[in-house]
Amino acid sequence: MGDVIDQKVFKLKRGKYCPHTQSSVDRYQRIVECVKCGALLDPFDVVLDLAQEEDRYTTSIQRLRKENERLDKDIQELKRQERNAKARLRRLRTKEGKSSDA
Numbered sequence: 001m002g003d004v005i006d007q008k009v010f011k012l013k014r015g016k017y018c019p020h021t022q023s024s025v026d027r028y029q030r031i032v033e034c035v036k037c038g039a040l041l042d043p044f045d046v047v048l049d050l051a052q053e054e055d056r057y058t059t060s061i062q063r064l065r066k067e068n069e070r071l072d073k074d075i076q077e078l079k080r081q082e083r084n085a086k087a088r089l090r091r092l093r094t095k096e097g098k099s100s101d102a
């Protein structure tokens with residue numbers, strides 16, 4: 001049994017035998033394991049991965065908010081142009097109506 005643990009510790013120290021991303025926490029043994037291959041993972045590395053993932057999400061959210069603001073402005077501009085075009089059309093139709101009356 002000790003050998004198995006040593007092997008897992010070896011995996012942990014080398015850190016390159018587990019390519020998987022899903023981990024589970026065993027709160028009683030106070031260890032973090034790979035869900036797929038059972039490799040014992042360095043809890044610090046797992047926390048670091050999670051923090052970096054959160055950073056990526058935060059950056060992505062900021063980028064999406066800016067994109068959303070830009071699209072909102074585009075929509076407002078398109079609505080303004082549509083209102084102008086409709087008003088121009090109404091004016092043209094009233095002019096046509098008046099000229100045909102005369």
Ligand SMILES: [Zn+2]
Pocket residue numbers: 017018019020034035036037038039
């Ligand atoms: Zn794994």
